[in-house]
Amino acid sequence: MLRLSTKGQYGVRAMYEIAKGYPETPVTIKEISEKQDVSVAYLEQILNKLRKAGLIKSIKGPGGGYLLEKKPEEVSIAAILNELEGPVALTSCLDPEEGCVRVDSCVTHLLWKALGEKVEAFLKTITLKNLVSGDLDKMKRK
Amino acid sequence: MLRLSTKGQYGVRAMYEIAKGYPETPVTIKEISEKQDVSVAYLEQILNKLRKAGLIKSIKGPGGGYLLEKKPEEVSIAAILNELEGPVALTSCLDPEEGCVRVDSCVTHLLWKALGEKVEAFLKTITLKNLVSGDLDKMKRK
DNA sequence: ATAATACTTGACAAAGTTAGTAGGGTTTTA
DNA sequence: TAAAACCCTACTAACTTTGTCAAGTATTAT
Known part of the structure; x- marks a missing residue:
């Protein structure tokens, strides 16, 4: 359950490659494509966003x-995934664009909301710097 | 991103209805169907699992x-969703049935793994009792 | 100038997944 | 013995995902 789309996954990996060029070395799509094994055409869509x-x-x-x-x-x-996949919305009734019909009659509403917020909060604490520097202890502690 | 399937959502809501009958009052599919607004035929599949x-x-x-x-x-x-949607596996390389080809070369592997574990841990702390008794503070604290 | 490099954009299609419906059972008990 | 209720399999329509393809536009080294 809760599968992340490839777009989101590739996007993070692409950003990782670009981050390695920080602050001044431009990274080409072709390089990203080869290192992360994703087609140039697909990366174009992702990087465009x-x-x-x-x-x-x-x-x-x-x-x-x-x-x-x-x-x-x-x-x-979180910022990367938000652009590529939209906000975390575990149910359609939590999607900002749709809205909930049952609202308070729905016992599970709060549950999904809380879970979504936890996920978002966690992803906000992890940055490209953590990825590039291999500083992954953070993920265990929190 | 990270949408839960309706099967999972309906499953939790169905279990909530059944939990209200605990310990001795059998709850029929028809009742669940009416209260939670899900078709009998679809519920049959879910409850069967x-x-x-x-x-x-x-x-x-x-x-x-x-x-x-x-x-x-x-x-x-967590137990309910695991049956209806399989284990939390944010990427296919974390799916027990597929396995990862890049494994340690994949910088993001640890990240998705950590997130998946956090989600699972949270869902394990919430039980049907919490839902039935409206004891939702737990979701805010943790 | 101009060719090479590199990004930009939109349309589209194949494949897979989800969300349900349909229709036929079987089992149990009043 | 009939009604209530669960049980099971197959199927399909809609949707989403995962890309590919083709045709641009912009920039710069030479």
Whole structure:
């Protein structure tokens, strides 16, 4: 249950590669494609979304590529996934765009809401810096 | 992102109805169907799985219905969802049945694993008793 | 200038999953 | 013995995911 889409997974891995080039070395789509084994065409879609969201910027022409728009420690996994998969909404009634019909009659409403918030909170504490520096103790402690 | 299937949602709500009949009042599929607004045929599939998993038992014939097999405080949400949706496996490489090809080369492996474990741990702390008694503080504290 | 590099965009399709319906059982008990 | 209630399998329509493809536009090294 609760499978993450490949778009989200690839997106995080792509951001990891771009973060390795921080602060000044542009990383090309081709490099990301080879290192993370994802097709160039698919990555284009993913990076496009992340660029529009202001997480990365791109430099065109020879020698160009992608760069982080912020510091690695300021880019959380939550931010990346939010752009690629939308907000955590375990049920459709928690989706901001849909809304709940049963609302308070629904005993489980609070449960799913609480779980979603926990997930989001956790993902906010993990940043690209943690990933790049291999600082993974955080995940065990929290 | 991270949408729960309706099977999982309905399953929890059905178990909630059955839990209300604990310890001795059988709850029929029809009652659950009406109270939770889910078709009888769909509920049959769901309850069948839960019965085979030993979470509930059924009594046939007139006056029959479903009963909890254990005490409400011994049935966690995690147990219900595990039967209906399989284990929490945010990525296919964490799925027990598939396995990971990249394993240690995958920087994000640990991340998804940690998140999955957090989700599972949380869902294990919430039981049907919490749901029935409206004891939801737990969700805020933890 | 211009060719090479690299990003940008939108349409589309194959594959898989989900969410349910349908229709036929069997078992139990009043 | 009939009604109530559970049991089981198959199927399918809709949706989502996971990509591919083709045709751009922008930039810069030479």
